[in-house]
Amino acid sequence: MAWIVPISARVLTVQIALTTIADWGLLLLAGNLQDYDRSGQSLALIKGYTTMAHFDWIVLGAGITGLPLAYELQKVGQRVLLLDKVLAPVNATAYGYGGVPYWSGTTPLLQQLCRESRALLGTLAQELDGATEYRELDLLLYLQAGDDPQGLEQNFRACLTPPTLLDQATVLALEPQLNPAIITGALTVPHGHIHPIKTLQAYRQAFLRLGGEIKLATVQRFLHQGDTLTGVVTSRATYAAPNIVVCAGADSRALLSRIGVDLPLYFSQALVLQTPPLAQRLAPLVMPARFARLALEAQASSLDWSTPTDTVQAEVLEAGAIQFLDGHYLLGQISQLVTHPAYQPDPIASEQRLRAAIAQVLPNLANVPAQLHHCRVAFASPNPLVGQVKTRPGLYLFTGFSSPFCYSLPLARHFAQAVTTGHDAIFTTLNQQLQALDAKQ
Numbered sequence: 001m002a003w004i005v006p007i008s009a010r011v012l013t014v015q016i017a018l019t020t021i022a023d024w025g026l027l028l029l030a031g032n033l034q035d036y037d038r039s040g041q042s043l044a045l046i047k048g049y050t051t052m053a054h055f056d057w058i059v060l061g062a063g064i065t066g067l068p069l070a071y072e073l074q075k076v077g078q079r080v081l082l083l084d085k086v087l088a089p090v091n092a093t094a095y096g097y098g099g100v101p102y103w104s105g106t107t108p109l110l111q112q113l114c115r116e117s118r119a120l121l122g123t124l125a126q127e128l129d130g131a132t133e134y135r136e137l138d139l140l141l142y143l144q145a146g147d148d149p150q151g152l153e154q155n156f157r158a159c160l161t162p163p164t165l166l167d168q169a170t171v172l173a174l175e176p177q178l179n180p181a182i183i184t185g186a187l188t189v190p191h192g193h194i195h196p197i198k199t200l201q202a203y204r205q206a207f208l209r210l211g212g213e214i215k216l217a218t219v220q221r222f223l224h225q226g227d228t229l230t231g232v233v234t235s236r237a238t239y240a241a242p243n244i245v246v247c248a249g250a251d252s253r254a255l256l257s258r259i260g261v262d263l264p265l266y267f268s269q270a271l272v273l274q275t276p277p278l279a280q281r282l283a284p285l286v287m288p289a290r291f292a293r294l295a296l297e298a299q300a301s302s303l304d305w306s307t308p309t310d311t312v313q314a315e316v317l318e319a320g321a322i323q324f325l326d327g328h329y330l331l332g333q334i335s336q337l338v339t340h341p342a343y344q345p346d347p348i349a350s351e352q353r354l355r356a357a358i359a360q361v362l363p364n365l366a367n368v369p370a371q372l373h374h375c376r377v378a379f380a381s382p383n384p385l386v387g388q389v390k391t392r393p394g395l396y397l398f399t400g401f402s403s404p405f406c407y408s409l410p411l412a413r414h415f416a417q418a419v420t421t422g423h424d425a426i427f428t429t430l431n432q433q434l435q436a437l438d439a440k441q
């Protein structure tokens with residue numbers, strides 16, 4: 001298979017041995033993987049610069065896309081360097097509900113990934129030797145006055161396991177915290193759930209045990225020779241590898257634009273309340289049956305992302321809630337289309353609006369102690385963007401997932417399978433989709 005070439009790091013060293021990196025006037029010499037500048041001085045002596053040429057892959061970003069991929073690549077014998085700009089997760093993964101919609105696949109490819117996701121999660125904690133808090137719960141997609149129950153049910157008919165319609169009495173018996181004055185019924189389906197941060201920790205520890213390396217550093221730009229990527233420049237050091245995979249969530253777009261890669265990869269601004277552990281018990285994961293966020297995301301391609309602004313171009317508020325095993329809740333969520341990466345929403349107004357919306361659906365939770373969090377969430381259309389960017393040899397993408405807690409875990413395995421065997425049918429399909437988009441640039 002032509003698209004993915006697992007070049008070994010030693011080959012890379014030979015390839016770049018005679019390459020002048022003009023920006024810095026550095027010459028990397030092969031040999032015992034020692035790095036020298038033109039005068040023969042060890043680069044380690046040059047403050048702030050380190051070159052490391054013994055990695056096969058650099059994985060950029062340690063969220064729920066990057067960590068599983070780094071782990072799976074290391075597991076199949078690749079030498080992987082994982083880079084992230086923060087130690088403790090303050091990323092989209094940290095504030096995600098952790099829902100695994102393995103019922104939701106609507107195409108044979110997605111349905112296969114859903115089945116794989118469910119099987120994989122059943123044994124993941126054991127494999128990683130770390131807690132994921134994986135469990136199955138009911139997803140309640142609630143209906144309100146004005147909703148068309150049969151029409152909404154139809155929307156899900158093509159899913160692997162279509163949710164079933166429940167009347168109001170059954171829904172309230174299932175979850176007594178729901179507001180009988182607002183909730184008229186629900187669609188329900190068994191839904192997976194994991195603890196996002198614990199799952200990241202489990203992947204991180206397993207990755208390190210396998211010999212993977214993690215560095216805390218902000219990737220500022222890519223090194224390249226012509227169109228071919230050869231490494232990354234971070235705030236602390238320079239790292240070389242023949243294969244670089246971008247899993248940087250909402251920052252992926254800006255990073256890629258620095259090397260002229262313009263793909264339909266966007267981000268939304270998300271606001272969510274996080275509570276401490278509470279005595280009130282909520283059994284299901286509660287969300288509206290109308291997925292307003294999909295309509296929001298569909299507007300992204302019509303925005304001018306090249307001149308970012310602080311203006312809220314569109315937004316939706318989907319009142320929902322999930323309680324974790326330790327009793328804490330995430331109560332969400334406002335999603336906004338704002339193109340400026342440094343946009344800061346008004347925290348007071350946002351919290352008031354979230355609480356007002358929660359009061360309608362789950363009145364007992366409206367005034368609980370909680371802290372507002374803001375993060376940016378990557379999405380792509382069509383999603384996800386997985387595979388090689390053919391116009392930039394050495395560059396791979398693994399980003400833009402709509403339901404990464406479901407799809408990124410099995411897909412990381414397919415990616416690694418493609419690297420080791422040169423063939424993987426699912427990966428080939430996604431890679432072809434990416435290359436078709438890349439060709440349109």
Ligand SMILES: Cc1cc2nc3c(=O)[nH]c(=O)nc-3n(C[C@H](O)[C@H](O)[C@H](O)COP(=O)(O)OP(=O)(O)OC[C@H]3O[C@@H](n4cnc5c(N)ncnc54)[C@H](O)[C@@H]3O)c2cc1C
Nearest residue numbers: 061063065085091092093096097099219249251403404405
């Ligand atoms: C309220 C809410 C609920 C959600 N619920 C669900 C759900 O139930 N199920 C589901 O599947 N999804 C859900 N999501 C979406 C999901 O959480 C995100 O899509 C997902 O976590 C994104 O993962 P990621 O790895 O792409 O990005 P991130 O988690 O943002 O990770 C990207 C990482 O890259 C690092 N990075 C970025 N730029 C650089 C750089 N230049 N140098 C070094 N490191 C860098 C960042 O520090 C970050 O750690 C939810 C999201 C929200 C906000």
